[in-house]
Amino acid sequence: MVHSILDNKANPSLDTQLNSLRHLVSTGGSSVRSGRATGLLVSRTSNHCEDTAGSELTVMPRRRRGSPTSSLDNHKPKHARMTNCVSSRGRKTHESEGVFSAKKCIAWFHEYTGPDEDVIGPEGMEKFCEDIGVEPENIVMLSLAWKLGANQMGFFTLAEWLKGMTDLQCDNVSKVQRKLDHLRSLLDDVVIFKNMYRYAYDFARERDQRSMDIDTAKTMLALLLGKHWSLFSSFHQFLEQSKYKVINRDQWCNVLEFSRLIHPDLSNYDEDGAWPVMLDEFVDWYREQTGRPRSSGSDSAAVL
Numbered sequence: 036m037v038h039s040i041l042d043n044k045a046n047p048s049l050d051t052q053l054n055s056l057r058h059l060v061s062t063g064g065s066s067v068r069s070g071r072a073t074g075l076l077v078s079r080t081s082n083h084c085e086d087t088a089g090s091e092l093t094v095m096p097r098r099r100r101g102s103p104t105s106s107l108d109n110h111k112p113k114h115a116r117m118t119n120c121v122s123s124r125g126r127k128t129h130e131s132e133g134v135f136s137a138k139k140c141i142a143w144f145h146e147y148t149g150p151d152e153d154v155i156g157p158e159g160m161e162k163f164c165e166d167i168g169v170e171p172e173n174i175v176m177l178s179l180a181w182k183l184g185a186n187q188m189g190f191f192t193l194a195e196w197l198k199g200m201t202d203l204q205c206d207n208v209s210k211v212q213r214k215l216d217h218l219r220s221l222l223d224d225v226v227i228f229k230n231m232y233r234y235a236y237d238f239a240r241e242r243d244q245r246s247m248d249i250d251t252a253k254t255m256l257a258l259l260l261g262k263h264w265s266l267f268s269s270f271h272q273f274l275e276q277s278k279y280k281v282i283n284r285d286q287w288c289n290v291l292e293f294s295r296l297i298h299p300d301l302s303n304y305d306e307d308g309a310w311p312v313m314l315d316e317f318v319d320w321y322r323e324q325t326g327r328p329r330s331s332g333s334d335s336a337a338v339l
Contacts, residue, residue, distance in 0.1 A: 135201065135204045135205070135206055136206050137197065137201065137206075139206040139207065140196070140197060140200050140201070140205070140206040141193070141197065143206055143207055143208075144191075144193055144196045144197070146162075147159030147160070147162055147163050153192060153193040153194075154190055154191070154192050154193070155190060155191040155192075155196070156189070156190060157189045157190075160189055160190070160191070164176065166208050167208055167211050167212055167215070168212065169215065172258065174219075174222065174258050174259070175215055175218050175219050177231065177235060177238075177258065177259075178218040178219065178221050178222060178231065179199075179211075179218055180238060181221075181230075181231045181234050181235075181238075182199050182202065182203060182218065182221075183195045183196060183198065183199030183200070184198060184199060185199075185238065186237075186238070187238065187242065188238050188239050229291065231259075232259055232288075232291050233287075233288060235255055235259060236255075236284055236287045236288075239251050239254075239255050244281075245283070246281035246282060246283045246284075247281060247282050247283075247287065248280065248281055249274060249279055249280050249281060249282060252274070252281075252282040252287070253271060253274055253275075256270075256271070256290065257271065259291075260290075260291070260294055263294070264294040265299045266294070266297075266299060266321070267294070269321055269324070270290075270317060273316075273317045273320050273321070277313075277316070279313065282313075285311060286311045286313050286314075289310060289311050289314060290314070293310065293314055300327070301318055301321065301322070301327070304318055306318070
């Protein structure tokens with residue numbers, strides 16, 4: 036209708052109708068205020084008017100359809116959208132860090148060795164301890180070595196490293212640091228501690244020796260029993276003044292049993308029992324040092 040009006044302005048009656056329509060729109064007539072223009076749909080996206088009787092007046096461009104999420108995101112401030120993007124990347128990074136990678140584990144191993152070496156030696160071990168924030172003499176290192184199944188103190192082979200770190204699911208420094216509390220907690224388990232104590236004997240002794248030299252034994256006993264056995268200080272003094280230069284496996288294992296079973300006052304120590312002579316001698320020495328009376332049968336035990 037409007038096209039015909041525009042094409043034939045010479046017709047006075049049509050000019051009158053056009054002017055009336057313009058007046059109605061410009062003066063905001065009641066039909067416009069009610070949201071309707073009789074017979075017309077007015078759109079700012081079009082340069083013409085269409086004959087659509089009874090349609091509502093459109094005063095804004097029609098919004099393109101899109102997903103609710105993208106629409107909401109487009110109305111967020113720029114910094115909020117960037118924050119969401121960073122958070123998403125952070126979650127992906129965290130998830131990727133949580134997945135164990137044998138390739139990364141091997142590359143990490145070689146940070147403490149030469150490129151063609153398959154053993155971490157004392158120097159590399161020192162750097163490893165520094166990286167994870169643990170002193171080499173800390174007992175947690177013994178717990179880690181036990182978990183790796185290391186055969187010799189001060190050395191980790193690639194095979195030991197890969198097997199143990201796979202079990203722990205660690206392929207970088209931060210992951211091992213998060214496992215330190217777990218490794219310490221293993222020492223609180225009576226059965227695990229006993230296994231670790233026995234493991235320490237072969238781990239610490241020299242490869243070409245069947246027994247552990249006395250200095251190494253004192254160091255390892257201090258590490259394992261120093262904080263848990265009330266008589267350790269006295270036993271350490273006994274070893275210092277004794278004739279013993281080495282400790283054999285039987286003696287080593289019985290020291291742990293002695294520390295667990297015998298009362299601090301030695302009142303339940305059976306001198307006729309199957310304890311090694313070294314522990315009989317310790318009991319006699321301790322009683323002499325503290326002035327405690329010797330129980331009956333001690334003379335025969337001393338002869339043995």
